[in-house]
Amino acid sequence: MSDVHLIRVVVNGEPREAAVEARRTLADVLRHDLGYTGTHVGCEHGICGACTVLVDGAPTRACLMFGVQADDCEIETVEGLADGDELNALQEAFSAHHGLQCGFCTPGFLMLATALLRENPSPSDAEIRDAMASNLCRCTGYQGILEAVRAAADGR
Amino acid sequence: MKPAPFDYHRVDTVEDALERLGELGDDAKVLAGGQSLVPMMNFRIVRPPALVDITRVPDLKYVARDDGTLRIGALALHREIEHADDDLLGGFGVLKAAAPLVGHFPIRARGTFGGSVAHGDPASEWCMLTMLLDGEIVARGPDGERVIPAADFFLGFFTTALEPGEILTEVRLADPPDGAAIEEFARRHGDFAIVAAAAAVDVEDGACTRARVVVGGVDEVPLRVEAAEEVLAGSDLGAEAIEEAAQAAARAVEPGSDIHGSAEYRKKLTAVLLRRALTRAVGR
Amino acid sequence: MSADGASPDGRAHGAGADDGRWVGRSIRAVEHRRHLTGTGAFVDDLQRPGLRHLAFVRSPHPAARIADIDTDEARATPGVEAVLTAHDLGDTAPLIPALARDDFVPVEMPLLARDRVRHAGEPVAMVVAATPHAAEDGAERVRVTYEEETAVASLEAALADDAPAVHDEAPGNVLLDARHADDDVEPDFEGAAAVVEATFRTGRVTAVPMEGRACLAEWDRREDRAILYTSTQVPHIVRTAVAGILKLPERRLRVIAPDVGGGFGQKCVVAREEALTLIAARAVGRPVKWVEDRQENLTAGFQGHDQRYDVRAAFDEQGRLLAIDADIVCDVGAYSNHPFTCGVEPLMAAAELFNAYRGSRYRARGRAVATHRPPMAPYRGVSRPQIVLVVERLLQKAARELDLDPVEIRRRNLIPDDAFPYATPSGLTIDPGSYREALDRCAAALGYEALRERQRAEREAGRLMGIGFACFAERTGYGSQVFSQRKMTMTPGYETAWVRMDPSAGVTVAIGTSGHGQQHRTTLAQIAADELGLDPGRIEVIQGDTDATPYGWGTFASRSTVVGGGSTKLAAIRLAERLKRIGAHMLEAAPEDLELRGGRVVVRGAPGHEVALEDVARLAHLEVHRLPEDIEPGLDAHASFDPPGTFSNATHGAVVRLDPETGAVTIERYVVVEDCGVMINPAVVEGQVRGGVAQGIAAALYEEVVHADDGQPQTTNLMDYLVPTAREIPAVEIEHLETPSAFSETGAKGMGEGGTMGAPACIATAVADAVAHLGIEIDALPITPEWLLQALEAARPAQRGAA
Secondary structure (H helix, E strand, O other), rough: OOOOEEEEEEEEEEEEEEEEEEOEEEHHHHHHHOOOOOOOOOOOOOOOOOOOEEEEOOEHHHHHHEEEHHHHEEEEOOOHHEEOOOOOOOHHHHHHHHOOOOOOOOHHHHHHHHHHHHHOOOOHHHHHHHOOOOOOOOOOOHHHHHHHHHHHHOOO | OOOOOOOEEEOOHHHHHHHHHHHHHHOEEEEEOOHHHHHHHOOOOOOOOOOHHHHHHHHOOEEEEEEOEEEEOOOHHHHHHHOOOOOHHHHHHHHHHHHHOOOHHHHHOOOOOHHHHHHHHEEEEHHHHHHOOOOOOEEEEEEEEEEEEEHHEEEEOOOEEOOOOOEEEEHHHHHHHHEEEEEOOOOOOOOOOOOOEEEEEEEEOOOOEEEEEEEOOOOOOOOEEEHHHHHOOOOOOHHHHHHHHHHHHHHHOOOOOEEEHHHHHHHHHHHHHHHHHHHHHHHH | OOOOOEEEOOOOOOOOOOOOOOOOOOOOOOOOOHOOOOOOOOOHHHHOOOOEEEEEEOOOEEEEEEEEEOHHHHHHHOOEEEEHHHHHHOOOOOOOEOOOOOOOOOOOOOOOOOOOEEOOOOOOEEEEOOHHHHHHHHHHEEEEEEEEEOOOOOHHHHHHOOOOOOOOOHHHHEEEEEEEEEEOOOHHOOOOOOOEEEEEEOOOOOOOOOOOOOEEEEEOOOOOOOEEOOOOEEEEEHHHHHHHHOOOOOHHHEEEEEEOEEEEEEOOOOOOOHHHHHHHHHHHHOOOEEEHHHHHHOOOOOOOOOOEEEEHHHHOOOOEEEEEEEEEEEEEEEEOOOOOOOOOHHHHHHHHHHEOOOOOOEEEEEEEEEOOOEOOOOOOOHHHHHHHHHHHHHHHHHHHHOOOOOHHHHHHHEOOHEEEOEOOOOOEOOOOOOOHHHHHHOOOOOOHHHHHHHHHHHHHHOOEEEEEEEEEEEOOOOOOOHHHHOOOOOOOOEEEHHHOOOOOOOEEEEOOOOOOOOOOHHHHHHHHHHHOOOHHHEEEEOOOOOOOOOOOOOOOOHHHHHHHHHHHHHHHHHHHHHHHHHHHHHOOOOHEEEEEEEEEEOOOOOOOEEEEEHHHHHHHHHHHHHOOOOOOOOOEEEEOOOOEEEEEEEEEEEEEEEOOOOOOOOEEEEEEEEEEEEEOOOHHHHHHHHHHHHHHHHOOOOOOOOOOOOOOOOOOOOOOOOOOOOOOOOEEEEEEOOOOOOOOOOOOOOOHHHHHHHHHHHHHHHHHHHHHHHOOOEEEEEOOOHHHHHHHHHHHHOOOOOO
């Protein structure tokens, strides 16, 4: 391995460290060095958004960032959304409105929606649609995802 | 699609960045938002042996106003432009209007204005608007700082006047136009435009005193189309003048062809998009 | 559709609806929790001690001889442990997908190319390394010397007189040439009031599941068995095939489909990489993982729907369809897939062309032609998107020629309610459905009359708006009798379910279907729950593990609810009978007087006279000395189901708007009226409709796999291959009708492919409707803005540039 760096990150509130080769993306590092396999890899060129996580609160395509760049950062992944066994309102909404089928794109959409609703707690339907158009889903045709985010925003 | 090996260096001042680039040689690359560079590395289309990560240089992250000049720090995020204060932008509101066209929400949360300009994609909104508004690019290198007019900055596809070892630190826009707009056409929301047209006009007593027109996606660089500008200058900027300018632009451009659009189609889009951009810029 | 009765952990609970039945309710999917919390396990999530990683060297050329492969530099790459070529694979049996038909040419699909490559992306060598990064480093250092040859890069090129042969065994590049029907159609054409003749063309597309292929192979030395985890839709088919290829006794191979991130048919065929990953693991003595990257998936993965139809149709003066004469050609790429073969597209096309419409006579020829492009697999819809497009456009053209309303001509030709069972001219028998009602309700939902008015007004103002429809019959849930007609080397079709109750009265259903987003673990539990009087939350469905499930066929062809659901129901009924027999003994009642309700065995009409299932289960497992002599210990039941098949139906309707300046098409409304019989879980049905419609719209307007004339792939990433986003896909309005199937135990019909079948035709007819007055025909997909703009300008140069 060439050029290995020690990084310290906080993932879902938990301090972690890893020694990573510079060319490993944040997606690689989260999934295989730190064991957070909930974040998925769908394209490795920043189009599908399956790898979306929050880095210092910002929605980030983990395939477009190297793990070494995340040193000292706070990262939030899908594994951090639920409170123990209790799903949060957004996760509940995705289930209630059938915003998922095979589940592969789901973590990316959840983190994307989390970022949207933090920045804009009362988005219009058009704003939800624009933001959710950042990621690709092949199973649902998107309607369930949009309804889920709408419901979560409305506090339903 | 894993990148080729490289050495990683992180700096937190411009000086350190320059020093490190000097040591690493011409093939080292600057890493900012990474939204354009990293996909190319993942495809192994580019294989820099070293990256100098400047994302944590605090001095490069600003959008500021000095009298009439808008100064955009290289690391200002797309979203900072998207959410910028209208008063701060002043007559450069076209930047804020264009921001939602730049990629998608997450791209805008990490991608940088300077990174986009330094990348030099001729259809990208910031390259086009920098060209349109006669922006000046400030670069710092081992020999000090220099200011490069936009017209001299974009040299070809993904090729700019930045020398190896130089870092783009700021883009300056002075002299805001009376009206400006950008229109683009893409197959899907958020895609790079197949063709985009941007127009900036100045008006006095109902006549156009200056017109600038830039079209992207029809050349290796964001293209100033003088043929269209000549039609508009002195005109009343009415529907007829706008149409004539649009057609003049369509005749003037010599685009290439690819699977997203033939040369012929790009010429047609040039006319359509320029007409729409001018109509909006003029405020009709 | 809101869920009901679901507890926070996603499991169904509670009393539920008044009648206590679970079938028909949109209960929360059990599968959701893991995906919402990121605790799913897709193949790449799996770790093993000592895991190695596999990368493939793939041909950059579409057609070439391999002169030499030099692996020295690759072997010397840091992290690389092994480099294997075709000569290093050990003793393997060839993979030769076949149909027992004289008009079919079988060709071998090599695991790794030996002396030539036949498509860009074909695997030539493989590299095992400590990390996927190092494996890729090694792969790019394998030096292959190619002697390039002229590539056959399209259907048209394959059929040209001087075309090179992709396979020496297939002269003229024809791998299948089936004369499906040969009625004497000429009298119909001679006497016709209208003859419509056209050539239709649909572009090649690819499934793009969000998870590409992935395999993890390990050899268990203690058990002397191999385990292959693979992202597949068909675990048993993979097991049988890969064991055969590796000459391994099938009992020593276990195939597991863990969580699978979508398949859509791309994963219902065996991939070379599945066998190769096992071989690599055996070679290095360590577990090996291969994860297909998106570039591989788009350029080397199985593709489909690349078809041409030269068609004539004859109509009488009432617009009734008399006869169709069709010449169907499918570009199936360089190899056949296993097990369905390259014949599946032309054969299904020829067998179903009339689809939901009546006719009398039929002549059809279906050919599969080979090209130097990736091989075809049965991507969702499998020729039905194409045939529905063809027949809808034929009707639309005839309507124009005969001055009939497009809805009216469909009404006159759809199978009427009194015609079932209906024997089609192509040889199918269609069971009852709601064809005319679906059309009427779809037209009403759109407000058809008002739309025509609006269209007139818009046209006068120079705006282009169109209304389109697609009516179709979806063939689903068919068993081995139907499959046997295809003459595959093995005959799929049936399913077997094992339904077992444990001592605590919990139930497991083990079955060979293999869900990958269809929520089988929920719907099959709903079916079993109704028979057992239990809450679905107490029923565990096990799929995707060949060690734990009966031999079965996986999930494809819209079969799982009918065939899997049917066998589940039958097995659950048998278990219920067993429970009643034991309950009868415990209650001193007659079994026929007993019911299973609310987790108890109750005597009908005698409240209080009941026993808990826990007590029955305890007796059956743990206190068998108290059972009567004629009752065996245990609570296992199994049943198989092998139905003839059943057709669901739907009508899709759409309103589109065209931008006359750019050629862009916007979908203003999209309505689906669908009838899949009894819905087990309406929310699941709606999800399938929406997802299918999205893929169908994509095929109509956005997606195409493009190869240049020299065979070089042009759409190698997601910037070039345009999968639509939430901005491009409209909200789909869905109405349900219900014509229960007499051929499925639950009354359900399959419907998973309907969305993809109807949407391309619906969009094409809508766009055609918008521009027919300009003399523009829409006979090819995808409809690109550039093409449309060119057609609009050619049709009306005087209006160029008008707003």
